[in-house]
Amino acid sequence: MNFSRAKSALLAAALAGSLTMPMVPAQAQDDTIKVGILHSLSGTMAISETTLKDTMLFLIEQQNAKGGVLGKQLEPVVVDIASDWPLAAELARQLIEVDDVDVVFGCWTSVCRKSVLPVFEELNSLLFYPVQYEGEESQRNVFYTGASPNQQAIPAVDYLMSEDGGSVKRWVLAGTDYVYPQTTNKILEQYLLDKGVAKEDIMINYTPFGHSDWQTIVSDIKAFGSEGKKTAVVSTINGDANVPFYRELGNQGIKAEDIPVVAFSVGEEELSGFDTTPLVGHLAAWNYFMSVDTPENEKFIADWHKFIGSDTRVTNDPMEAHMIGFNLWVAAVEKANSTDADAVIENIVGLETPNLTGGMAKMLPNHHITKPVLIGEIQDDGQFFVVWQTDDLVAGDAWSDYLPESKMLEADWTAPINCGNYNTETKTCGGTPAQ
Amino acid sequence: MLTQLLRLALLTLSLLISTLAQAQTTDIPARIAAMGEANLRELTQIVTDLAATGDPAVVPVLTALGDGNLYLDETSGRVVIQTGSAITDPLTGEAVDLGADADLSRIRVNNGLRRDISAALGGLTLMSDNPRTRLSAAQGFLANPDPAALPLLDEAIAAETDANVLGVMQTARAITVLSSEDASIEEKQAAVPQIVSGAGRGAITVLTSALASAPDEVKPIIQSAIAGLEQSRAVWAALQNVWFGVSLGSVLLLAAIGLAITFGVMGVINMAHGEMVMLGAYTTFLTQLVIRQSFPGLIDYSLLIALPVAFLVTGAIGVGIERGIIRWLYGRPLETLLATWGLSLILQQTVRSIFGPTNQMVIAPTWMSGSTDFFGLAITYNRFWIVIFALIVFFMLLLILNRTPLGLQMRAVTQNRRMASAMGIRTPFVDAMTFGLGSGIAGLAGVALTQIDNISPNLGQNYIIDSFMVVVFGGVGNLWGTFVGALTLGVANKFLEPYAGAVLGKILILVLIILFIQRRPRGLFALKGRAIEQ
Numbered sequence: 001m002n003f004s005r006a007k008s009a010l011l012a013a014a015l016a017g018s019l020t021m022p023m024v025p026a027q028a029q030d031d032t033i034k035v036g037i038l039h040s041l042s043g044t045m046a047i048s049e050t051t052l053k054d055t056m057l058f059l060i061e062q063q064n065a066k067g068g069v070l071g072k073q074l075e076p077v078v079v080d081i082a083s084d085w086p087l088a089a090e091l092a093r094q095l096i097e098v099d100d101v102d103v104v105f106g107c108w109t110s111v112c113r114k115s116v117l118p119v120f121e122e123l124n125s126l127l128f129y130p131v132q133y134e135g136e137e138s139q140r141n142v143f144y145t146g147a148s149p150n151q152q153a154i155p156a157v158d159y160l161m162s163e164d165g166g167s168v169k170r171w172v173l174a175g176t177d178y179v180y181p182q183t184t185n186k187i188l189e190q191y192l193l194d195k196g197v198a199k200e201d202i203m204i205n206y207t208p209f210g211h212s213d214w215q216t217i218v219s220d221i222k223a224f225g226s227e228g229k230k231t232a233v234v235s236t237i238n239g240d241a242n243v244p245f246y247r248e249l250g251n252q253g254i255k256a257e258d259i260p261v262v263a264f265s266v267g268e269e270e271l272s273g274f275d276t277t278p279l280v281g282h283l284a285a286w287n288y289f290m291s292v293d294t295p296e297n298e299k300f301i302a303d304w305h306k307f308i309g310s311d312t313r314v315t316n317d318p319m320e321a322h323m324i325g326f327n328l329w330v331a332a333v334e335k336a337n338s339t340d341a342d343a344v345i346e347n348i349v350g351l352e353t354p355n356l357t358g359g360m361a362k363m364l365p366n367h368h369i370t371k372p373v374l375i376g377e378i379q380d381d382g383q384f385f386v387v388w389q390t391d392d393l394v395a396g397d398a399w400s401d402y403l404p405e406s407k408m409l410e411a412d413w414t415a416p417i418n419c420g421n422y423n424t425e426t427k428t429c430g431g432t433p434a435q
Numbered sequence: 436m437l438t439q440l441l442r443l444a445l446l447t448l449s450l451l452i453s454t455l456a457q458a459q460t461t462d463i464p465a466r467i468a469a470m471g472e473a474n475l476r477e478l479t480q481i482v483t484d485l486a487a488t489g490d491p492a493v494v495p496v497l498t499a500l501g502d503g504n505l506y507l508d509e510t511s512g513r514v515v516i517q518t519g520s521a522i523t524d525p526l527t528g529e530a531v532d533l534g535a536d537a538d539l540s541r542i543r544v545n546n547g548l549r550r551d552i553s554a555a556l557g558g559l560t561l562m563s564d565n566p567r568t569r570l571s572a573a574q575g576f577l578a579n580p581d582p583a584a585l586p587l588l589d590e591a592i593a594a595e596t597d598a599n600v601l602g603v604m605q606t607a608r609a610i611t612v613l614s615s616e617d618a619s620i621e622e623k624q625a626a627v628p629q630i631v632s633g634a635g636r637g638a639i640t641v642l643t644s645a646l647a648s649a650p651d652e653v654k655p656i657i658q659s660a661i662a663g664l665e666q667s668r669a670v671w672a673a674l675q676n677v678w679f680g681v682s683l684g685s686v687l688l689l690a691a692i693g694l695a696i697t698f699g700v701m702g703v704i705n706m707a708h709g710e711m712v713m714l715g716a717y718t719t720f721l722t723q724l725v726i727r728q729s730f731p732g733l734i735d736y737s738l739l740i741a742l743p744v745a746f747l748v749t750g751a752i753g754v755g756i757e758r759g760i761i762r763w764l765y766g767r768p769l770e771t772l773l774a775t776w777g778l779s780l781i782l783q784q785t786v787r788s789i790f791g792p793t794n795q796m797v798i799a800p801t802w803m804s805g806s807t808d809f810f811g812l813a814i815t816y817n818r819f820w821i822v823i824f825a826l827i828v829f830f831m832l833l834l835i836l837n838r839t840p841l842g843l844q845m846r847a848v849t850q851n852r853r854m855a856s857a858m859g860i861r862t863p864f865v866d867a868m869t870f871g872l873g874s875g876i877a878g879l880a881g882v883a884l885t886q887i888d889n890i891s892p893n894l895g896q897n898y899i900i901d902s903f904m905v906v907v908f909g910g911v912g913n914l915w916g917t918f919v920g921a922l923t924l925g926v927a928n929k930f931l932e933p934y935a936g937a938v939l940g941k942i943l944i945l946v947l948i949i950l951f952i953q954r955r956p957r958g959l960f961a962l963k964g965r966a967i968e969q
Contacts, residue, residue: 042784044893046792166547177938207937210897212888213686215679216932219813228644240897243794243889251806251815257550275798280503281546377545380503387475387545 032075033068033339035060036095038106038116038127043083044210044239048318049108051269052130053078055319056105058307059326069333077101085115092116096125102339103128103329105322109238110134110179117142124341128329130321132264132286134183138398138411138420140345144368145325145361146318147287148396149187153234155373156262156285157188159388160232161195165375166260169229170201172221174237177206181236184264188234191402201229211241214248222252225259233261242266246279256281262375268314271382279378287371288320288356289384297356314382324361324369327353332363349414359393366411368396463488467496467525470542471507471514479548486555494559496525500544501552509538558584566597573600576607582615606633613645623653631660639664675812676929682818684925685825686887688918689880690898691905692829695917696873699906700836700849701866703761704772707779708902709895711753711874715745715881716890717786720795727798735800738882745878753874757867765866779895787892797885817886824883828876829918835872836914845869849912908948910958920959924948 037056039049060074068074077099081088088107095101096119103126107113113129120127120141132147160168173188175181185204192202203224205217225231237245242265249261262283268290271279290301300323305311332348333339348363355361355371362370370393376384399409399421408425412418419429466481473481482500485493499505499516505525506517515531516523517539522531533539544552557575560568569591576584588608595601609626612618618626630638642661649657690712697705722741726733733740760778764771799817806815836842844865847855856862881894888894909920924944931940955961 041792042787044896046787047794047891047893050792164547205936208941210893211937212897213679213683213928215682215815215818216676216929217937219675219679220933226640228640240794240889240891240893244887247799247817247887248815251804251817252813253806257546257553260546269793272793275796278804281549379543385543385545 031072033072034075034077034099034101036099036101036104036106037076037078038081038088038092038095038104040083040108041080045083045108047239048269052108052318052322054308055322058304059323061307062303063330069330070337081112085111088112089115089119092119093123096123105130105325126341126344128325130318130325134180135398135400136183136406138366140413140420141341142367143325143363144396145321147371148368148398149184149400150397151287151371151373151394152264152285153184153188154191155390155394156375157191157234159375160260160262164388166230166232168232170225170227170231171197171203172224172231172233173202173204174217174233174235175206176236176238176241177208181206184236187400187402194402207237207241209239209241212244214245218248218252218254221259222254231259233259235261235263236265237263238265242270250278267316268382269316271378272314276378276382277380280380282378283375284378284384285373285375286317287373288317289374289376289386290315291383291385292357294356294358296354296358300356320356324353324355328363345413364395365414366396366398367413368398370395463490463493464526467514470505471512475545475548478544479551482548482551482555486558489559491559492526494556495528497552497556499525500542501549503541503544505542506539507542508533509540510536554581558587561587561591562594566600570600570603573603573607577603577610580607580611580614582611582617585611585615602633605629609633610641620650620652623649624656627656627660631664639668671812677926678812678814680926680929681922682822683929684922685822687901687905687925688829688921689825689883691902691917691921692832693873693877693880694902695906695914696876697870699912699917700845701869703870704768704775706772706776706899707756707782708877709899710779710782711749711877712881712884712898713786713892713895714752714782715749715878716885716894717790717795718745718748718878719882719885720797720890723797734798735802738800741882742879745882746875749878750871750875754867754871757870761870762863762866783892792892795890797890799886803886821883821886828879832876833914841868904948907952908958910960913960916958916960
């Protein structure tokens with residue numbers, strides 16, 4: 001048989017199979033405002049993104065119960081990008097052009113965001129992106145409600161360097177091999193070098209998506225950590241690869257007291273998949289934890305449980321980000337008295353909405369928001385115990401101040417600058433590259 | 436007069452001391468009560484204070500705090516220990532009845548505090564009656580050497596009767612001496628060989644960190660000891676790598692061996708093979724769920740119970756697939772490929788719809804958790820059992836194929852279907868059984884994979900490519916080829932990984948296989964004879 005022909009046939013079949021149609025048929029109703037939801041409901045990212053789709057439906061239902069926006073009901077339009085990024089761009093176009101949505105909430109991975117970005121720019125629509133990301137980007141049509149590196153990675157490293165965190169001297173930067181870990185680790189490496197950490201005290205390691213055989217890497221980490229200096233692992237390992245990684249750590253006897261792992265992509269949702277007893281004491285840095293004890297959070301969790309019909313479902317950081325993004329969008333639409341993209345972009349900057357940790361999230365001119373930074377230790381019930389948090393809210397920085405090529409760049413989408421990468425040295429706008 | 440005065444002074448002093456001591460003992464309950472509302476910093480202080488009393492009565496409360504078993508009852512404000520459903524007083528150990536409106540919240544600790552607690556417990560339990568407690572106390576000193584505890588260690592060594600514990604204590608003492616500033620040079624020199632022989636794989640760490648602060652006279656001894664250790668470590672590192680390779684290979688073997696039957700023996704390109712593995716994993720999850728709810732005592736054996744269940748479930752599904760789909764497509768590889776690919780998508784989405792997209796949890800039995808030091812090799816139990824399991828499955832399958840009537844019929848049908856049919860073999864039945872066997876074995880692989888991978892609807896996808904790779908590399912239609920192929924790929928992967936990294940390593944392996952297949956299109960062990968011409 002001819003294998004190459006078989007393979008191309010296979011590809012065609014796979015593509016055809018995953019071209020899914022919108023789940024909620026677009027209805028020609030003029031009295032509703034349509035909200036696009038662009039998440040993966042199948043494929044590898046479904047594990048994280050399905051919950052975000054539910055979160056959006058939950059938020060929209062709540063808003064509709066309050067009377068909608070501008071007197072109109074909100075109508076969700078859900079599409080499944082099936083963890084397929086070129087498809088994400090197609091579906092984004094379909095949402096805006098065919099379904100005529102006024103705003104889109106979606107994407108999880110940076111690849112997804114990067115592939116839909118040109119569509120939103122071309123068609124001048126709005127995207128709210130709810131996940132922590134690598135920074136080095138600011139786009140007029142995108143609102144980044146997740147953390148940028150200075151709102152997650154840098155404070156986490158600061159904590160580990162401090163006496164409370166164990167005065168770590170040696171660092172393993174372990175990540176999955178794609179843009180978010182690569183860029184974050186680049187920033188972190190530069191930051192650590194600036195702080196006087198020697199080059200040989202930093203070990204950087206990348207693994208493929210879905211890596212499941214961690215024996216060699218974990219034993220390398222163990223050897224690296226046995227040189228007499230306090231060692232920590234900064235993990236940007238994404239998705240499914242985390243469970244085998246932590247399992248291997250536990251089995252090889254690496255305890256959090258000896259070599260703590262601080263993760264940027266492991267939250268309550270990811271932990272609900274396994275027995276966390278061997279992980280107690282390992283850390284995660286986020287801007288929200290389900291265990292945060294505030295009345296706002298308590299209400300959010302209770303409402304969420306009621307909506308989803310189960311009181312065992314957890315909440316997590318990207319869910320809070322979607323909630324903040326949604327509320328900011330609603331506020332901006334009401335302030336502008338219009339759902340027009342330009343009007344929303346003009347009015348949203350400076351608006352505030354309460355977050356779930358007792359502070360106010362404010363939309364900044366660079367389209368990032370202010371957030372508190374929390375460090376939590378994993379408990380044996382799969383929840384986090386907050387061991388450290390920033391005194392104040394931290395403003396999201398689009399362009400890292402620690403990389404030589406981006407430290408003079410600023411993003412400001414208000415007049416007179418109106419630029420995603422304004423060079424403060426040459427006082428010029430460097431254009432708005434999509435990458 | 437003078438003596439009287441002196442006596443009076445002495446009396447006052449002793450009184451003062453006794454009241455002080457009493458104050459300290461009466462302080463323990465107060466300090467424990469204060470733990471309930473303390474923040475992390477205050478807790479650290481309380482732990483230090485409690486440890487400083489030297490009173491063995493504080494051992495249970497510190498242990499409970501470290502293990503996360505210490506709770507505060509919000510209603511009564513009492514601090515209690517909860518283990519399982521039993522609630523006890525932290526000092527007296529007596530059962531406590533808090534009444535119906537008790538509201539227990541755990542007193543939480545962080546890593547730093549856990550370290551402090553284990554150090555404090557080390558000092559308090561070094562003279563315990565239980566040799567195991569003494570052992571763990573001595574091990575605590577290995578990790579946190581404290582020169583101030585040297586007299587205590589000496590005392591414990593003098594009193595120690597258990598040879599095993601004594602060895603650990605002497606190593607702990609040697610480490611402490613080496614890190615102490617007051618110890619004499621002779622003492623330090625004598626400590627080095629003790630560390631080399633006693634500290635095992637941690638010896639290099641200890642010596643390297645001691646090297647910087649050691650006096651010049653001791654440095655050469657430490658350096659030569661490190662050099663000796665490095666040499667033996669290099670040998671062990673290579674062996675360790677072989678072990679990692681074997682264990683990766685055994686996972687590949689498990690995943691591929693079912694495919695070696697369906698693809699290798701029957702020639703069916705089964706893209707849904709990975710989903711059979713996934714279904715096996717979900718069967719394990721369900722089996723464990725039932726066991727946990729109905730027979731909690733059997734939880735440690737749940738994986739063993741899941742094995743036959745998974746085999747039967749996936750085997751039955753395999754027979755169903757063969758009867759329902761594949762038998763209409765024999766001799767049409769492209770259509771089979773597309774049909775089974777579609778089937779795999781359907782199965783994935785079905786599982787996702789039923790169980791949700793998130794990972795499911797299978798608890799590792801205690802005999803599969805942790806690791807052991809085999810001479811210098813660190814062998815984790817889960818990997819060890821998977822290697823054993825893969826070997827058992829492989830040889831069972833070999834036995835079935837070569838020594839049973841069904842195996843004979845399978846081979847006959849594969850080699851010459853018409854002739855077999857003419858000899859009275861029910862070829863459709865044999866086809867269904869063969870496919871069922873292959874699928875059932877994939878289900879067994881799923882049971883094993885619950886111990887190392889996620890149980891998610893995507894589980895199978897991660898293994899399908901690797902499985903085809905192993906079967907094609909080893910030689911289609913040959914079980915031994917699959918065996919050798921899996922182990923070769925596993926070991927090669929693990930030897931490339933330290934040099935090339937995990938990402939590049941995987942790419943290199945693929946490139947090597949492509950080159951190999953071009954040289955030998957039929958794989959490592961090519962079938963000879965007429966069978967292959969069909």
